[in-house]
Amino acid sequence: MTLSQRLATALREGVPIALATVIEGPGVGRHLLIDPHGDPEGSLGHPDLDRVVHRDGIAELEAGRSGVRTYGPEGQTTPEDLIDTPQVKVFVESWAPPPQMWIFGAVDFTAALARVAKVLGYRVIVCDAREIFATGRRFPMADEVRVSWPSPLFAERGGELGPRDAVCILTHDPKFDVPAVQGALATRAGYIGVMGSRTTHARRVERLAEAGITNVADLNRLMSPIGLDLGARTPEETAISICAEIIAARTGRGARSLRDGSGPIHP
Amino acid sequence: MRELLDDLERWQRSSTRVAIARVVDVEGSGPRGPGAAMAVSIDGEVVGSVSGGCVEGAVVTEALALLNGDREPGLVTFGYSDDEAFAVGLTCGGTIRLFIEEFNW
Known part of the structure; x- marks a missing residue:
């Protein structure tokens, strides 16, 4: 099953799922599928970035929110760590179950x-x-x-x-x-x-x-x-x-x- | 994206190349929030929408440019911001940013 097929299945069944996409910076167009009840799939380009975005994606999903977040290429999030490093902008789109x-x-x-x-x-x-x-x-x-x-x-x-x-x-x-x-x-x-x-x-x-x-x-x-x-x-x-x-x-x-x-x- | 699934799968089955554009960010007044999406096939068939109809035409142009290799996947901004002033704007005066990519994943 491809990443998009797994996403489609979750959307049709109405179970919570989130998709992270690199929209700017290194790795534009890479995806990470975030499933609160299963393993993540895909990669944004670095295992540490994947881990941090996965954690944030689960939180976004619980809040029923979608939006853009900024990281360093290895998942750095604090402002000091983002100085002098390329920035990776990630769009986390979350599909929470209906209220x-x-x-x-x-x-x-x-x-x-x-x-x-x-x-x-x-x-x-x-x-x-x-x-x-x-x-x-x-x-x-x-x-x-x-x-x-x-x-x-x-x-x-x-x-x-x-x-x-x-x-x-x-x-x-x-x-x-x-x-x-x-x-x-x-x-x-x-x-x-x-x-x-x-x-x-x-x-x-x-x-x-x-x-x-x-x-x-x-x-x-x-x-x-x-x-x-x-x-x-x-x-x-x-x-x-x-x-x-x-x-x-x-x-x-x-x-x-x-x-x-x-x-x-x-x- | 949920409302696009049937069409995306139909295009996948017929090996028709397709681009998707998703709203990632809205500043000021904008009719649709992050996640609003539309898809454009290489044959010019369009499903979904990303605004109240203000920018859809321009999105189709960008999507076809992507599928024809005339642009890279990436962000497109519509509306008025300091650095990027596109010819096409939202009548409500807001700014929306879309991410355009080929749906091949």
């Missing part, structure tokens, strides 16, 4: 949110304990539909969630949303949104306190009422307002209209 969105509650808003999340490239899991509502037929756009209480799903797979992932809790049912919030707070998920009016949220905070969740830092992670203030009414508009809030949370922007600002458009 996940877990949606709790099989309601109308769920279908709309799942659709918009798919457009943004999320792997979507819909979870509801009620068998008649949590069906693949009602949510054909979801990658997985789970008939389950929140706690077992979090116990089994909560460890998968990281800063790029989102948990959206759309049930208004305290039986369901308290354990869902509890489960979500125990993960590293970057976004936790909980649907409900301000009154619902105030009551929920009381019930969370009864369940032992009183830590202010924990409660501050909850985006509730969920979504940006767009005046959204329909499930589809609400889905856009939730997804827009997720993007703004990631980029740290205030989500006003671009016309009303003056800085660079891209973060």
Whole structure:
């Protein structure tokens, strides 16, 4: 199997993989394939350079980042070591698995949110304990539909969630949303949104306190009422307002209209 | 690159030479980030895109030059920077750098 065939296989299977390419300096056009679960393949021209780029490539992959890095021909990275030596510019392109969105509650808003999340490239899991509502037929756009209480799903797979992932809790049912919030707070998920009016949220905070969740830092992670203030009414508009809030949370922007600002458009 | 796989493999099967161009760096406003890619076969067939359509024509020229031996694999800059001011720019005013190479690995 050639290097590109191995890359193609990984991309089709959706498993993490990175490709390092020398784009400037000695060895332009050389490649190193970085596989977190297998041996590297190819070479950038020196074993020490390969070793250092491999290490950096694994880190880039975990962060879901791609970009150009500068090394010496033998993998030097500190500025003093790069004086008086040709520089090797390496483009590390990483393909991380898609971020996940877990949606709790099989309601109308769920279908709309799942659709918009798919457009943004999320792997979507819909979870509801009620068998008649949590069906693949009602949510054909979801990658997985789970008939389950929140706690077992979090116990089994909560460890998968990281800063790029989102948990959206759309049930208004305290039986369901308290354990869902509890489960979500125990993960590293970057976004936790909980649907409900301000009154619902105030009551929920009381019930969370009864369940032992009183830590202010924990409660501050909850985006509730969920979504940006767009005046959204329909499930589809609400889905856009939730997804827009997720993007703004990631980029740290205030989500006003671009016309009303003056800085660079891209973060 | 994922979206180019089917075409790249089709070209490989028919032994058609092909160049790929990948965005490696964006400064300022640019429509597509690092990793956006396009491929150009020696017959002039094009798949993928690297911007909002501003520089694709110029990339095809560079890709064909590479396949015809008129240039080496390497970086191409589009937009406005101090040292390299290309005729083709991005309408959004940003600068993108692409790496062009033959897909034969």
